[in-house]
Amino acid sequence: MEAGGSGGDDGAVEQGWSAVLNRRNKEALAQWARQTGTRLVQVNGQRKYGGPPPGWAGSTPPSGSEVFIGKIPQDIYEDKLIPLFQSVGKLYEFRLMMTFSGLNRGFAYAKYTNRRNAQEAILTLNNFEIQPGHPIVVCRSTEKCELSVDGLAPSVKKHPLLQLLCELTAGVTSLSLHPSPFQKGKQLAEVKYVSHWAAAMAKKVLVEGSLCLCGDQIEVDWLKPNIKQEFHTSVQAFPEVLPSSRSSEDAPSPGPCESVDHHPASLAVGHALSYLNMQCEERQLGSPVFLTKCIQRKPSGWLQFWYQVVIPNYPSPFSGLIWIKQEHSVVEDHEKAKNAVALQLLKVLGCPVV
Structure with a gap:
């Protein structure tokens, strides 16, 4: 359950302290894990129990079911912490942040199976003295993503x-x-x-x-x-991926990040681009900037383009993949790809397509 490492003189002092004075606590942890059958997995700087726990058959607990635990003495481990937090309700998951030398980093997260138990843990265990003179902090976890x-x-x-x-x-x-x-x-x-x-x-x-x-x-x-x-x-950002069009017999099937150009033949190349520029100007959004790159060619004449479009006064650009039918020149192919993307953008903006 430990990972070795070194960090200069400070790391050596910490490892020496951990090896000599903290050995008894680590042995107690190992004995508790064996006796209770508790499985702890250490990965990427934390040691985890559950998520889900053994025998769990339900869905993931809702947001608000997790608490943050701070000011934990560095030589306190799960054999003390998990039973304490289980005393107020069933744990779905418990995560203790660890150093490379095997000490805890002073904080952990306990996720319960429901919000009620999380609130009870805050009311019951905040400022609880886990060692004489060492009250811990227990509060709602923000669960930032x-x-x-x-x-x-x-x-x-x-x-x-x-x-x-x-x-x-x-x-x-x-x-x-x-x-x-x-x-x-x-x-x-x-x-x-x-x-x-x-x-x-x-x-x-x-x-x-x-x-x-x-x-x-x-x-x-x-x-x-x-x-x-x-x-x-101010405004809702564009979706990262444009909606897919209807299928075609000879066109490649679009993937989750793709759309296929099936616009009417009467829609001339450049028409949607001009109309999009006009709409953006009227809405004071700034002129759209297009980037296109052909990344795949099919023997049937279909081309796959990657695209990115930036509209200055929207909070973020968006990108995706699109298929078009090959034209007579590289310039026309890129212009047709831009035109197809522009038509989809007009739909996103809610503009009537003419």
Whole structure:
């Protein structure tokens, strides 16, 4: 259940303290785990019980069922903590944050099977002296799932950044780019994860890995509610992926991130683009900027394009994949792809298509 490591003189002192004075507590933990049959799994700087616990057949507990536990003495472990928090209700999951030398980091999370038990834990165990003179803090966990990645250069684009974060971290569900409210001329990425645990692990990886993009040092932190509200109060961001069109006999079947161009032949190339520019000008959104790249060609003449569109006064760009039928020149192919994307954008904006 331990992971070794070194961190200079301070790490050596900590490991020495842990090995000599803390050995008895670790032995007690191991004995308790054997006697109770409790399985603890250590991964990425935390040790976890449950999630779900043995014999669990229900769904994941609702938001508000988790509590944060702080000011835990570093030599206190699950053999003391889990029974204490189980005394007020059934635990779905318990996570104790750990150092490389085997001490706890002073905080943990306990998730109950319902909100009522979580509230009872706060009322009963907040300021409980787990050791004489050592009251612990128990409060509602915010269960944050979103990170801010600040200090990005203007040249950083959504699609490559999303690919990079998916390679470095697990559980990314969405990403949007905004002008940074803290650094002039920079961008801030709002990154959402599938769970608080996934976001916490991603934050640990990105912070400890000293993320650097385009030569800039990046600041990674929890997304503050007031900043999120500022981004989303004016207008709703475009969806990352455009809706798919109806199927066609000879066209490739679109995947979850794709749409296929099946627009009427009467819709001339450039018509939707011009109409979109006019609509954006009337709404004072700024002129759309298109990026397109052909990434696949089919023998049947179908081309797959990756696209990204930035509308200056919308809070984030959006991107996706689209199939079009090949034309006579590369220029016409790119223009047709832009035209197909523009037509979908007009639908998103609620504009009548002519």
